[in-house]
Amino acid sequence: MGALIAQMIRENTDESILCVCYTNHALDQFLEHLYDNGETRIVRIGGRSQSEKLQKYNLKELARSKTKLSRDAKQRMSSVFAQLCKCQERLDQLSEKLKQKITWEEPNGGISGVLSYENPHFHQHFTAIEELPDGFEMVGKGNKKITGSSLFEQWAKGSNCPQFLKPYVELDPSLVEFWNLDKRTRGNMLDEWRALLLEDTQDSLKDAVLTFEELNAERQAINREQDLQILRDARVIGGTYPKKIRDSVKYYGACSVSNLILLIFFLGFLFLSS
Amino acid sequence: MMNNHRVRGRGRGNRRGGGQRGEKRAGDRTKGVFFKLLKDGDAKMRSKLDAGRFVQGMVSFSSKAEMLGHLDDNRYFGSKRLGEALAFIEDEHEVNEILVPIISCITDEEISRPLYKKARIRIIAAMNNVPGLMSHLSEPDILENLPTYSAQVVCSLLELIVMTLVEARSCNDVRFLAKALKANNVPGAGKVCDLLLINQDNPRATDQSLNVGDNRAEVACWVSDQHPPGGRHDNDHTNFRDIRIVPTQAEINSQSPPWLPLASQENAFIENKEMRMLDANFRLLREDAVSSMRANVEEEKRVWNNARILGLNRGYGATGRGKVQPLSFLVQLSSSYVKKKDINWERSRALPHEGIIALCNPVDKSVQRLGTITTRAYKETGTWLNDPRGPIIGVSFHNAEDILSSLQEAVENMAILARTDSEADVEGSNVEPWNEVEKLFVSHDLIEASGSFFSYKPILSALQEFTSVPLAQELVYLNPSEQRPDYIPSQMSMPKASFNGFCCELDNWSTQKVVDSTSLDKSQADALHRALTSKVALIQGPPGKGYWYW
Numbered sequence: 038m039g040a041l042i043a044q045m046i047r048e049n050t051d052e053s054i055l056c057v058c059y060t061n062h063a064l065d066q067f068l069e070h071l072y073d074n075g076e077t078r079i080v081r082i083g084g085r086s087q088s089e090k091l092q093k094y095n096l097k098e099l100a101r102s103k104t105k106l107s108r109d110a111k112q113r114m115s116s117v118f119a120q121l122c123k124c125q126e127r128l129d130q131l132s133e134k135l136k137q138k139i140t141w142e143e144p145n146g147g148i149s150g151v152l153s154y155e156n157p158h159f160h161q162h163f164t165a166i167e168e169l170p171d172g173f174e175m176v177g178k179g180n181k182k183i184t185g186s187s188l189f190e191q192w193a194k195g196s197n198c199p200q201f202l203k204p205y206v207e208l209d210p211s212l213v214e215f216w217n218l219d220k221r222t223r224g225n226m227l228d229e230w231r232a233l234l235l236e237d238t239q240d241s242l243k244d245a246v247l248t249f250e251e252l253n254a255e256r257q258a259i260n261r262e263q264d265l266q267i268l269r270d271a272r273v274i275g276g277t278y279p280k281k282i283r284d285s286v287k288y289y290g291a292c293s294v295s296n297l298i299l300l301i302f303f304l305g306f307l308f309l310s311s
Numbered sequence: 312m313m314n315n316h317r318v319r320g321r322g323r324g325n326r327r328g329g330g331q332r333g334e335k336r337a338g339d340r341t342k343g344v345f346f347k348l349l350k351d352g353d354a355k356m357r358s359k360l361d362a363g364r365f366v367q368g369m370v371s372f373s374s375k376a377e378m379l380g381h382l383d384d385n386r387y388f389g390s391k392r393l394g395e396a397l398a399f400i401e402d403e404h405e406v407n408e409i410l411v412p413i414i415s416c417i418t419d420e421e422i423s424r425p426l427y428k429k430a431r432i433r434i435i436a437a438m439n440n441v442p443g444l445m446s447h448l449s450e451p452d453i454l455e456n457l458p459t460y461s462a463q464v465v466c467s468l469l470e471l472i473v474m475t476l477v478e479a480r481s482c483n484d485v486r487f488l489a490k491a492l493k494a495n496n497v498p499g500a501g502k503v504c505d506l507l508l509i510n511q512d513n514p515r516a517t518d519q520s521l522n523v524g525d526n527r528a529e530v531a532c533w534v535s536d537q538h539p540p541g542g543r544h545d546n547d548h549t550n551f552r553d554i555r556i557v558p559t560q561a562e563i564n565s566q567s568p569p570w571l572p573l574a575s576q577e578n579a580f581i582e583n584k585e586m587r588m589l590d591a592n593f594r595l596l597r598e599d600a601v602s603s604m605r606a607n608v609e610e611e612k613r614v615w616n617n618a619r620i621l622g623l624n625r626g627y628g629a630t631g632r633g634k635v636q637p638l639s640f641l642v643q644l645s646s647s648y649v650k651k652k653d654i655n656w657e658r659s660r661a662l663p664h665e666g667i668i669a670l671c672n673p674v675d676k677s678v679q680r681l682g683t684i685t686t687r688a689y690k691e692t693g694t695w696l697n698d699p700r701g702p703i704i705g706v707s708f709h710n711a712e713d714i715l716s717s718l719q720e721a722v723e724n725m726a727i728l729a730r731t732d733s734e735a736d737v738e739g740s741n742v743e744p745w746n747e748v749e750k751l752f753v754s755h756d757l758i759e760a761s762g763s764f765f766s767y768k769p770i771l772s773a774l775q776e777f778t779s780v781p782l783a784q785e786l787v788y789l790n791p792s793e794q795r796p797d798y799i800p801s802q803m804s805m806p807k808a809s810f811n812g813f814c815c816e817l818d819n820w821s822t823q824k825v826v827d828s829t830s831l832d833k834s835q836a837d838a839l840h841r842a843l844t845s846k847v848a849l850i851q852g853p854p855g856k857g858y859w860y861w
Contacts, residue, residue, distance in 0.1 A: 038835055038850055041805070042842050045815075049803045074806065109376055110426050128638075132623045136725050138733045224730070231726055239722055243715055246623075249638050250714070255429040262426045 040070050047076060047272065056275045061085045064275045068094070071273055080267060082276035099267050106263055114259045117252055124249045131242040139231050141186035148189060151230045162212055163189050165205075193227060195220035341367045349387045359405065362396035366412045375419040376427060383430040390437030397441045403456040406448070411461050413438075414468040432475050439472050445484035449491040459497070466492055466499035473506050474778065477553055480507060506778060508550050510582040535571040539580050540594075543567050549580075551593045552775045556768055557709045558601050560678040563608055563669065563760075571598060584787050585780040593774045600767040604760040608669050608678060611758060613661065617645035617701075617749055618670060618757035620721045621728065624686060624705045639685040639705040640717050644757065646701040646745055656689035656696045662704055663687070665765040670755035679755060680713050682706040683765075700745055720753045727751050785847040795844045803843060805829065817844055 043054050058064035065088040068079055072090055079094040086095065093102075106114060141149050141163075152160035163185040191199065198206050198216035206212045218226075268274055345368020348354050348361070356362055372378035382389035396409055417438075422431055438444070448454070448465060457465070469489055472479045479485045489507055492500035504510075541549040544561040547569070548554050572579065572591035581587040607613070624639040648654065654661070662668070664687045670680045686705025688695035696702045708714050731748050785791045795801070795817055805813045810829050817840070825836040842848040 038838055038842070042839065044806050045803050045843070046799075048806065049800055050798060052798050074808070113380070113426060128623060132725075135722055136622065136729060138729055227730075228726060235722070239718070243718060246638055246714055246718060247711060250711075251429075253637055258425045258428045262424060265425060 040067060043067070043071065043273075044074060047071065047074075053271060054273045056273065058275070058277050061087065061277050064277055065091060068273065068275050076273055078270065078272040080271040080274045082274065085277070096264060096267060100263055106259070107266075110259055110262050114256070117256050117259065121249070121252045121256060124245055124252060127245045128242070128249060131238055131245060134238050135235060135242070139227075139234065141189045146234075148227075148230055148234070149185065151234050155230070155233065158211065159215060162215075163192075192216070193223060195223060341371050344368055345371075346381075348392050349381060349389055352388055356392060356395040356399075359399045359409075362399045362409055365392060365396050366409050369416050370412050372416075375416055375421045378416060379422050379427055379430050379434065383433055390434065393434065393437055394441045397438065397444055400444070400447065403453050403461075406453060406457060406465070407461050410448075410468075411464045414464045418464075418467050418471065435468075435471055435475055438468070439476055439479050439482075439485075445482070445488050449484070449488040451491075454491055454495055462492060462495065462497040463499055466497055466503060469503050470499065470506065470778070473503060474552075474776070480550055480553060502778070505583040505586050506552075508581055508586065534568065535573055535578060536568045537578075538570060539578075540570040543569070551590045554593075554597070554775075555709070556597070556771045556775075557667065557681060557683070557764070558604060560669075560680060562601070563605055563678045563681070569594075569598060569601075571595065585783050588780055588787055589774055589777055593771060596767065596774070597771055600761065600764055600771075604667065604669075604764070607760050608671070608758050611676070611756075613759040615644045615648070615662075615757040615759075616673070617647075617752070617754045618642050619724050619749075619752040619754040620706075620717050621703070621724055622721045637683075637685060637707040638714070639707040640682075640721060641703050642682075642706045642757065643698065643701045643703045646699075646749060648702055649699060654702075656687075656702075660762070662759060663762045666762040667760045667764045668706060669758045669760045671758055673754065673756045676756070678758075680708060680717065681760065682708045682713070701749070724752050782847055785845075791845060791847065796846050799843055815839070815843070820844075 043056065046052055046054060056064065056067055058067065061083070064081070065086055068081060068091055069088055072079060072094075079091070080096050080099060081091050081094050082096045084095065084097065086092065092098065137143070139148060141147050149160065149163075152163070188199075188202075192215075206216060341364060344361075344364040348356060348365050348368075356365065369378055369382070381387065382393065393413070396413070400406055400409055417431065417434060454462070469485065469492070472485065473489075486507055486509060489500060489503045490509055493504050493509075539549065540547055540551075544559070544565040544567075546555050546559040546562040547565075570578075571594055572587070576587075579587055581590055619642070621641045621643050624641055662684055664684055666684050668682055668684060669678045670682065671678050683706065684704055685707045686695070689697070691697060693699065694703065696704070708717055727748070731743065734743075780787050799817065801816070801818045803815045803817060805811075805815065813825070813828050815825065820840050822833060822836045822840065825831060825839070826833055829836075831839065838848075838850045842850065
């Protein structure tokens with residue numbers, strides 16, 4: 038009866054038919070029947086079709102092969118897409134920055150920058166070494182030049198105060214204390230400075246993330262436009278009842294028959310809107 | 312500065328209009344004003360006249376989509392100017408001259424397509440955010456003097472606002488305006504009130520308690536809480552359209568049972584039957600999905616320890632047009648799962664793609680965040696699920712707060728990671744074993760809450776978008792028309808192959824004639840007649856009785 042009624046409606050009117058079946062097999066049979074009777078404006082929603090005849094009428098397949106986005110949709114899409122790419126690049130940059138190893142000078146001026154602002158005393162201690170008055174340079178192990186950066190690395194690693202510095206350090210009790218801190222405390226201080234250093238980056242990352250989400254939603258909406266066009270042009274649309282829901286109805290299954298009919302409409306609406 | 316701008320604007324208008332008919336030139340000039348106000352941040356909308364010209368400019372676009380594109384362009388000042396224009400509304404004349412044309416533009420058929428959905432929502436939000444506009448419109452002097460047509464247009468704006476903006480539904484000004492419009496018998500206002508669940512005629516919803524006693528008329532197969540919906544947790548709302556589809560953490564953690572509509576309708580609180588039906592369908596279907604999630608979280612069947620957020624997924628938003636992926640985070644599970652060689656990720660059903668996962672506090676087991684698995688890559692060696700430091704999946708979160716707190720966590724964890732890596736770089740330092748480092752991360756218990764929620768999601772959101780029930784006469788009011796539907800002709804011929812093209816006379820039906828001249832039996836012929844002459848027909852029977860094939 039179902040196939041007969043569909044066939045009669047197809048042959049005698051201009052109406053479109055939406056067919057929702059319980060199983061993929063039944064849907065395939067139904068659509069194949071119409072196909073054999075000469076219907077070519079078929080759209081099958083869902084990828085579980087076993088039928089080879091219907092393969093090219095799958096919504097995804099049609100979307101890939103047949104329709105093109107309308108001109109304005111294309112324009113909007115490329116604009117959204119460009120913004121999205123830009124946003125993505127920015128996200129990459131920002132998250133790279135957050136992952137980056139923090140050094141004396143990098144990024145955003147590094148620890149040196151934070152320290153000069155937060156704790157000028159220690160900052161001066163690290164940099165003083167570079168400005169020896171008489172043009173000499175401090176040279177450490179292996180003839181490496183000692184800079185504020187290398188001194189800081191040593192401190193961060195948890196080493197003790199280097200021998201050559203001891204005379205200077207002992208003049209200032211706060212510096213002695215500074216070099217006597219245990220590794221854990223130094224770690225905590227580093228984390229604190231790091232957080233300060235990356236505050237701005239984090240904020241921009243937050244903004245970028247929210248923009249990205251917004252743009253992505255818009256892109257999704259534009260993609261829907263295409264599916265909608267395909268479904269509008271079709272005469273017979275077939276889909277199945279989502280399997281996962283079928284398996285686990287406890288409350289909903291107890292609704293009345295009219296609700297089930299309604300559900301079919303919802304599915305129809307869904308296909309047309311999404 | 313200002314003068315310069317103006318001169319330039321005029322000059323351009325002339326150039327463009329040169330050699331063309333007068334009408335076209337006038338159109339161009341209005342557009343000129345529109346563009347000047349739109350693009351120039353320094354330009355000022357000084358008077359009603361300016362506002363009127365701006366609106367005229369909007370109307371003069373033959374393609375409203377183009378207009379929307381300009382208005383929504385974030386380089387320009389569209390929504391700001393719109394707000395300024397709307398702020399000039401004082402009496403009903405200005406409503407007619409400023410508001411009504413704007414609404415007509417916004418509600419134009421052309422821009423109701425999904426393509427323009429986002430842009431339109433932004434414009435509608437901008438209009439809703441004009442301070443005092445809604446309360447001003449509901450003032451009696453304006454409302455009573457408004458021509459019916461204008462009032463109707465205002466109504467259509469209100470419907471759009473109510474359907475697209477969650478915050479507007481609970482806004483008192485909006486609700487008051489809807490009530491006022493309805494009180495003035497504006498066509499369409501009743502619908503807006505129904506959408507807002509304002510039951511003016513029948514205050515029963517608030518007055519009468521919705522107690523469902525023990526003497527229930529019908530036995531329902533589920534139990535409903537007695538308190539009407541709203542206020543149990545942050546996702547329990549009176550209006551089902553306000554409910555976020557993916558449950559919130561507070562909802563999963565909530566101990567109180569939900570309100571559910573009973574089949575007998577004795578606890579109904581919505582007056583409009585169509586809305587009540589949509590509401591019931593939505594809540595029941597959603598409860599089907601959510602109750603199993605709640606159970607999964609409580610039973611802790613599938614728990615993965617030490618799940619930490621390590622950063623943003625670098626592969627997000629793959630370039631293919633079909634592949635639209637939301638922003639996702641990398642979530643790594645404990646390295647102890649790597650040693651278990653028996654997990655075959657390709658065949659395993661664990662952590663399914665698009666499954667919903669809950670991140671729980673490892674101590675008190677409360678749900679902290681819910682997310683969807685967006686990446687489940689098992690083929691790559693050395694990364695993703697096969698990462699030697701612990702399997703990694705891509706998870707996206709659903710609202711801004713969750714995304715931001717995940718980001719915060721990711722930053723903290725990235726710092727720990729960066730520190731351990733830099734310590735490992737330094738020669739000679741003793742590297743801590745990974746299972747020790749792991750303990751430092753901000754981490755959660757990850758519970759698989761649902762593997763099937765994605766198939767509920769689109770249906771639930773479609774239900775929320777309905778403003779009325781299709782075929783309401785038949786399905787809701789049970790009042791089917793006796794007439795043959797107008798889309799079916801009175802004569803229908805049957806397929807040639809099996810029925811020799813027998814012609815059915817629907818208005819002058821004879822079952823006997825059909826049975827005699829076709830292979831259908833009596834019940835089948837009756838069913839055929841019924842199916843073709845009613846808008847809703849249900850044909851049912853046991854298997855193999857020929858209701859599908861003849």
